[in-house]
Amino acid sequence: MNTVLSRANSLFAFSLSVMAALTFGCFITTAFKDRRVPVDIHVSKVMLKNVDDFTGPRERSDLGFITFDLSADILPPIFDWNVKQLFLYLSAEYATKSNSLNQVVLWDKIVLRGENTKLNLRDMKSKYFFFDDGNGLRANRNVTLTLSWNVVPNAGILPLVAGSGHVSIPFPETYETTKSY
Amino acid sequence: MLKHKHQSWLKRRRRRIIWQLMRTAAVPLRGRNRINTRNHPQTSGHWRPLFDYKGQKLAEQIFQGIILISAGIGFVYGLIIEQFGWTVYIVLAGFAVSCVLTLPPWPIYRRNPLSWQPALPESTAEPSQKPQESTKKKKHK
Numbered sequence: 001m002n003t004v005l006s007r008a009n010s011l012f013a014f015s016l017s018v019m020a021a022l023t024f025g026c027f028i029t030t031a032f033k034d035r036r037v038p039v040d041i042h043v044s045k046v047m048l049k050n051v052d053d054f055t056g057p058r059e060r061s062d063l064g065f066i067t068f069d070l071s072a073d074i075l076p077p078i079f080d081w082n083v084k085q086l087f088l089y090l091s092a093e094y095a096t097k098s099n100s101l102n103q104v105v106l107w108d109k110i111v112l113r114g115e116n117t118k119l120n121l122r123d124m125k126s127k128y129f130f131f132d133d134g135n136g137l138r139a140n141r142n143v144t145l146t147l148s149w150n151v152v153p154n155a156g157i158l159p160l161v162a163g164s165g166h167v168s169i170p171f172p173e174t175y176e177t178t179k180s181y
Numbered sequence: 182m183l184k185h186k187h188q189s190w191l192k193r194r195r196r197r198i199i200w201q202l203m204r205t206a207a208v209p210l211r212g213r214n215r216i217n218t219r220n221h222p223q224t225s226g227h228w229r230p231l232f233d234y235k236g237q238k239l240a241e242q243i244f245q246g247i248i249l250i251s252a253g254i255g256f257v258y259g260l261i262i263e264q265f266g267w268t269v270y271i272v273l274a275g276f277a278v279s280c281v282l283t284l285p286p287w288p289i290y291r292r293n294p295l296s297w298q299p300a301l302p303e304s305t306a307e308p309s310q311k312p313q314e315s316t317k318k319k320k321h322k
Binding site: 010 | 228230231233241244248249252255259260264265272276280283285286
């Protein structure tokens with residue numbers, strides 16, 4: 001501690017330790033919060049096609065098209081000083097003859113802290129293709145859509161939370177065929 | 182103008198140090214025993230390291246106290262306004278303040294320097310043949 005450099009070293013190391021302790025304190029104040037929020041999903045249109053699938057082992061697979069409405073107010077319990085952003089995603093879950101559980105992500109969104117947090121989306125189309133592994137979507141009674149999110153914190157664990165609203169829709173029995181004139 | 186003021190301040194400081202050392206010296210310091218203040222830690226060589234443990238302890242207490250206080254204030258403020266960025270800013274401000282207060286060699290950290298033993302001569306010549314020896318050697322004879 002007798003030279004400037006030695007004092008600077010000591011000061012800097014102490015500041016970093018104090019900063020680490022403060023970050024841990026920030027994590028501890030928000031680690032045990034319940035981050036579930038009621039979510040309202042409504043599906044307006046469902047269409048099914050049987051198309052060429054070049055990514056799977058068979059020639060044709062089912063492709064679903066869903067148009068949905070989404071509304072949720074996610075501000076109060078979720079955003080606090082330890083949240084940097086939220087990663088929301090809408091996933092469809094169903095069972096078929098060949099697979100007992102299928103989960104497909106249809107749409108996602110990143111909500112940064114400070115942005116508008118009242119979600120009110122109408123007539124949204126899915127971002128990603130709803131391909132089935134086979135032909136199990138036709139006449140499927142129960143396809144459940146759920147909105148979940150990943151909380152990205154400033155410090156600590158990243159909790160994965162399932163939203164408390166989900167909707168089950170049946171898929172049509174027939175494929176949509178393109179009209180030929 | 183400023184340099185003149187600094188020189189006269191240095192002169193006053195040297196006189197004060199000489200006076201203090203004369204009062205506490207073991208032998209009377211007169212004539213050839215006059216005190217050399219050119220290398221005294223409180224009048225020159227501020228940036229050279231000075232071994233003053235009490236001063237360094239004071240410096241360490243000061244910066245630890247400032248950083249802990251700014252950390253406490255920052256944590257509470259960030260918790261209230263729900264933004265961790267402000268906590269970091271307040272701690273950085275405390276870091277800057279304690280940099281200014283403890284990094285440069287202020288005089289308060291140089292008040293109690295260690296008094297070193299005199300250096301032993303390398304040659305074996307007798308002291309009487311060297312009338313220009315420093316006063317410290319004569320003190321310890």
